[in-house]
Amino acid sequence: MKCVLVVVLLLSIGSGGSRRRERMLWPTYDLFSSDEIPSDVQITTFLKKNESKSFVYHSLKENLQLSAIVTGCSSRVDWKITLNDSGSALTEKTSEGMQILGLRSQLGTYNFLLRAIDEDTYAHVYISTESDGPEALKGRENRKLLLRRQRNNRLAIKWDPSLVDPQGTEYCLVISSLKHHETFCGAGNLLKPEPENRTNAASENLPKCDVDPMIICTGKKTHYAFLKPQQNLRYYFDLFAINLQTNFTYLFASNTTMLSNKLKPASLKDGKLTFVNLKEMDGKAVFRFKVGRKSHDDLEVYVMPCGGAVDVQVTKRHEVIETRRTIEGFGKISVKNPQSGARYNIKIFSTNGEELRRTSGIELYATSRKKSFIPLPDLPNKPIVKEYVSLRSCDSVTVGWLPSPGQKTSHYCLVIKEGKLRYGFKQTNQCGLENRLKKSTDFAAKYCKDIKPIEGKVITQKIGQLKPGRSYIVQVTVKKHRGKTISYDLLQAQTKSKCDPK
Ligand SMILES: *[C@@H]1O[C@H](CO)[C@@H](O)[C@H](O)[C@H]1NC(C)=O
Ligand SMILES: *[C@@H]1O[C@H](CO)[C@@H](O)[C@H](O)[C@H]1NC(C)=O
Ligand SMILES: *[C@@H]1O[C@H](CO)[C@@H](O)[C@H](O)[C@H]1NC(C)=O
Ligand SMILES: *[C@@H]1O[C@H](CO)[C@@H](O)[C@H](O)[C@H]1NC(C)=O
Ligand SMILES: *[C@@H]1O[C@H](CO)[C@@H](O)[C@H](O)[C@H]1NC(C)=O
Numbered sequence: 001m002k003c004v005l006v007v008v009l010l011l012s013i014g015s016g017g018s019r020r021r022e023r024m025l026w027p028t029y030d031l032f033s034s035d036e037i038p039s040d041v042q043i044t045t046f047l048k049k050n051e052s053k054s055f056v057y058h059s060l061k062e063n064l065q066l067s068a069i070v071t072g073c074s075s076r077v078d079w080k081i082t083l084n085d086s087g088s089a090l091t092e093k094t095s096e097g098m099q100i101l102g103l104r105s106q107l108g109t110y111n112f113l114l115r116a117i118d119e120d121t122y123a124h125v126y127i128s129t130e131s132d133g134p135e136a137l138k139g140r141e142n143r144k145l146l147l148r149r150q151r152n153n154r155l156a157i158k159w160d161p162s163l164v165d166p167q168g169t170e171y172c173l174v175i176s177s178l179k180h181h182e183t184f185c186g187a188g189n190l191l192k193p194e195p196e197n198r199t200n201a202a203s204e205n206l207p208k209c210d211v212d213p214m215i216i217c218t219g220k221k222t223h224y225a226f227l228k229p230q231q232n233l234r235y236y237f238d239l240f241a242i243n244l245q246t247n248f249t250y251l252f253a254s255n256t257t258m259l260s261n262k263l264k265p266a267s268l269k270d271g272k273l274t275f276v277n278l279k280e281m282d283g284k285a286v287f288r289f290k291v292g293r294k295s296h297d298d299l300e301v302y303v304m305p306c307g308g309a310v311d312v313q314v315t316k317r318h319e320v321i322e323t324r325r326t327i328e329g330f331g332k333i334s335v336k337n338p339q340s341g342a343r344y345n346i347k348i349f350s351t352n353g354e355e356l357r358r359t360s361g362i363e364l365y366a367t368s369r370k371k372s373f374i375p376l377p378d379l380p381n382k383p384i385v386k387e388y389v390s391l392r393s394c395d396s397v398t399v400g401w402l403p404s405p406g407q408k409t410s411h412y413c414l415v416i417k418e419g420k421l422r423y424g425f426k427q428t429n430q431c432g433l434e435n436r437l438k439k440s441t442d443f444a445a446k447y448c449k450d451i452k453p454i455e456g457k458v459i460t461q462k463i464g465q466l467k468p469g470r471s472y473i474v475q476v477t478v479k480k481h482r483g484k485t486i487s488y489d490l491l492q493a494q495t496k497s498k499c500d501p502k
Contacts, residue, residue, distance in 0.1 A: 026217050027172065027242050027249070029122070029185070037112065042126040042247040044185075047077065047116040055112040057127055059105045066105040067128040070114065071098040073185035075121035080113040097182035098250070102133060122185055126248050136164045136243065136250055145239050145253040150225075152280060158223035159239060159253055168245050170220055171252065174238045176213035177230075180256070184240035184249050187213050234258040265345055268366050270295075271373065273484070275431070276348075277361040278310070283350030287364060291338045295368035299335040301346055302365040302376050303327045304486075306431035308355030310362055313347045326351060329427030330379060330486055338368055363431050375483035377404040385476050385491040388460075394468035394499035400460040401488055403453030404478045411479045413437075413448040416463050416493070420471050426489040428475065434485045437477065444472065469497030 032043035037057045047053055059066065070079050072095050081090045083106060090110075091101055094117065114123060128134045148156045162169040174187040181187040218224050229235060234256060241252040265288035268274055276285050291299060303312050305327060314322035314333060321344065322333050335344065346366065350356040367374055380402040391398035397416075404410050415437070445463055453459065466472065474491040 027170070027247075029124075029247065037125055037127055039127055039129050040246055042124050042249065044122060044124055045114070047072075047075075047114055047121050047123055049075070049116050049118070049120050052113050052115045055114070055125065057110040057112065059108060059110060061105055061129075062107050064105045064129065065131050065133060066103040067130070067133045068101045068103065068112075069098060069124075069126040069128065069134070070095045070101075071124040071126075071183050071185065072096065072116065073122040073124075073183060075116040075118040077121065077123050078115045078117055082111045082113075084108045085111065097186070100133075100137070105129075124185065124249065126246070128248075134248070134250075136162065136241065136248060139163075140251070140253070143253040145237055145255040147237065147255055147257050149259060153228055153282060155226040155229050155257070155259065156223065157226055157237065161220075161222050162241050162252065165243055165245065167220075168243060170217070170242050170244060171222065172215060172217040172240045172242065173224055174213045174215050174240065175226065176236045176238075177233050178212055178236070180236045180254055181213060181238045182251060184242075184251075187215060187238070229259055231259050268346065268364060271365075271367045271369060273363055273365045273375075275306075275361055275363050278348070278350055278359055279356060279361070283353075283356045285348045285362070287346040287348070287366075289344045289346060289366045291340050291342050291344065291368050293341050295338070295340055297368050297370055299338040299344065299366065299368045300371075300374065301333040301335070302363075302374075303331045303333065303348075304363040304365075304430040305329070306360045306362060306429050308358035309351050310355070310359070311349045311351050313349075315345045315347065316342055324349075329489065330383065330430050332378065360431070371406075372408075375480060377410055377478045377480050377483065377486055378406060379478070379486060379488065380405060383488040385474055385488050387474070387491060387493045391462070392494065392496055394496045395466050396462055396464040397466065397472065397474070397493045397495060398460060398462045399474055399476075399491060399493065400458040401476050402456070403451065403459055405455070408480070409450050409452040411448065411450050411481070412459065413446065413477045413479075413485075414461055414463070415440075415443045415446045415475045415477075416466070417443045417473050417475075418467075418470055419473050421473060421490055421492050424492075426491075428487045428490055430486055433477070433487055437485065466495050468495050468499060470495050 029044040032045055035055050037043060037055050045053065068081065070077055077095045079095060080092045082088065083090055090103070093099060093101065112125065144159065146158050150156050157173065172184060174181045174184065216224055235258070236256045238254045239252045240249055242249045265286040268287040268289045270292060278285060289299070301314065303310070309326050309328040311324050311326050312333060313320065313324040314335060321335055338344065346364065348362055350359060365376055385399050385401045388398045388400065444466060447461060451459060472493045474493050476488040477485045479485040
C-alpha cells in the first residue's frame with residue numbers, strides 16, 4: 001500500500017484543532033486500573049497467556065437485561081462468570097473476537113475470570129444495561145459500506161452515520177489485502193502486547209507505510225478517499241465505530257472489492273461529438289460503438305486529440321480491426337463494411353507522459369451513417385499548407401493546399417499572423433478551434449471563401465500587404481456547411497527582407 005495514505009492521516013491530525021479531537025482521531029485505550037467493572041463503559045485490560053485475571057461487577061438491580069461483551073484482541077479468551085462466589089459458573093465461554101452474553105440481572109456480585117489462551121493479549125470488557133441489549137450492535141446486517149471507484153484511480157468509501165449517538169460516534173477504517181478484521185484492537189499493532197510497565201496501551205502506534213492492515217481514523221467524518229489502491233488486488237474493508245461516551249468499539253460495517261485494471265468502455269453515440277478528459281483517466285480510455293442494424297455505410301471514427309498525440313486502436317471482441325496508430329491533431333479511421341449490430345471498441349492511449357501533459361483531452365466522433373450527415377470535413381492524407389518560395393516577395397507570400405476530399409463545396413478560411421511556431425509544433429489543437437479563431441483578432445490578414453474543389457487540384461492563395469523580412473504563421477481551416485471547423489497543419493512562412501528593384 002502507498003504512503004500517501006499515511007501522510008493524509010498525519011496531516012489531518014496535525015490540523016485537527018482541539019486536543020480531544022486529536023486524541024479521538026486516533027483512539028487510545030487506557031489500561032483499566034481497578035478490578036471493579038463499571039456499567040456501560042468499555043474497559044481495557046492486559047492478559048498474560050494462561051494467567052487468570054478476575055474482575056467483579058456489582059449488580060444493584062434485579063431482573064433487568066444485562067449484556068456482557070468480551071473481546072480478545074490478539075488471542076482467544078476463556079471467560080467464566082460466577083455469582084456471589086457460588087462456585088458453580090453461570091457461564092463459561094471462549095471468545096474469538098467479540099463475544100456477547102445476555103443475562104437477567106440478579107442482586108449480588110458477579111465475578112469475571114478471564115484467561116488468554118493463545119498468547120498475551122489486550123482485551124475489552126463491556127457490560128451493558130440497555131434494556132434490549134446494546135443498541136449499537138443491532139441492524140448491522142443492513143449497514144452499508146459503499147465503495148465507489150473514481151477517476152484518478154481513487155476509491156471513495158462512505159457510510160451512513162450511526163443511528164445510536166451519531167454526535168458521539170467516531171470511526172476508524174481498517175483496510176487489508178489479507179483478511180477481514182473482526183475487532184479494531186486486533187487489527188495490526190494498535191494494541192500490541194507490551195510489558196506490564198506500560199500504562200498507555202497504544203497511542204503513538206501510528207500506521208507506517210507498507211503495513212497491512214492500514215488503519216485510518218476519520219473522526220466524525222463518514223467518508224474517506226482511498227488514493228491509489230493497487231489494481232487486481234482484493235481489499236477487505238472493516239469499519240469500526242467508537243462511542244465517545246462509553247469507549248465501546250464495535251464493527252460497524254464491512255465490504256470487500258477488487259479493482260480491475262480492465263477499462264470499462266464508455267458508450268459512444270452515433271453522430272455525437274464526445275469529449276473525454278484523458279488526464280483524469282490516466283491517459284487511457286475505451287469507447288464502445290454499436291453499429292446500427294440498418295446502417296450500410298463504413299464506420300468512420302474521427303479522432304481529435306486536444307493537444308498531445310494519442311494512439312488509437314479499434315477492436316471487435318478480441319480481434320484487432322485497425323492496428324494501433326498514432327494520431328496527432330486530426331485523424332480518421334475507417335472501418336470498411338462494419339458488421340451491422342456489432343460492437344466495436346475504440347481504444348485511446350496517450351503515447352507517453354509528455355504527450356499526456358500536453359493534452360487536455362480528446363474529441364471523438366463516430367458514425368456509420370451516410371457521409372453527407374457527418375459535420376466534419378475530411379482532410380487530405382497530408383493536411384499540409386505549402387509555401388511557394390519562388391513566388392515569395394518582400395510584401396507577399398503565396399501558399400497552396402490540397403482541398404478536402406469529396407466533391408462538395410466547403411468553406412475555407414486562411415489566417416496569417418506574424419510570429420513563429422511554438423517549439424515548431426505544426427499540429428494545432430482542433431478542440432475549441434472555432435472559439436479561438438473567433439476571439440483572435442491579431443491577424444495580419446484573413447481570407448474566407450466557399451470553394452467547390454476539383455479533386456486533386458491545389459487551391460492557391462497569394463497573401464499581400466505583408467511586412468518585409470518577417471516570419472508569419474499561416475493557418476488554413478475548412479468547414480462543411482453547418483459543420484465543424486478543422487484546421488490544416490500550420491505553416492511557417494517568411495517574406496523577403498529586401499524588395500526586388502522594379
Ligand atoms: C475512554 O478512553 C480514554 C482513553 O483511554 C479515557 O481517557 C476515557 O476516560 C475513557 N472513557 C471512559 C468513559 O472510560
Ligand atoms: C495453564 O494454567 C493452568 C492453571 O492455571 C495450568 O494447570 C496449566 O498447566 C497451564 N498450561 C500451560 C500450557 O501453561
Ligand atoms: C448475593 O449476595 C447478596 C448479599 O451478599 C444477596 O443480597 C443476594 O441475594 C445474593 N444473590 C443471590 C442470587 O444469591
Ligand atoms: C459493498 O459495496 C458495493 C459497491 O458500493 C455496494 O453495492 C454494496 O451494497 C456494499 N455492500 C455492503 C455490505 O456494504
Ligand atoms: C518496570 O519499571 C520498573 C521501574 O520503573 C523497572 O525497574 C522494571 O525493569 C520495568 N520492567 C520492565 C519489564 O520493563
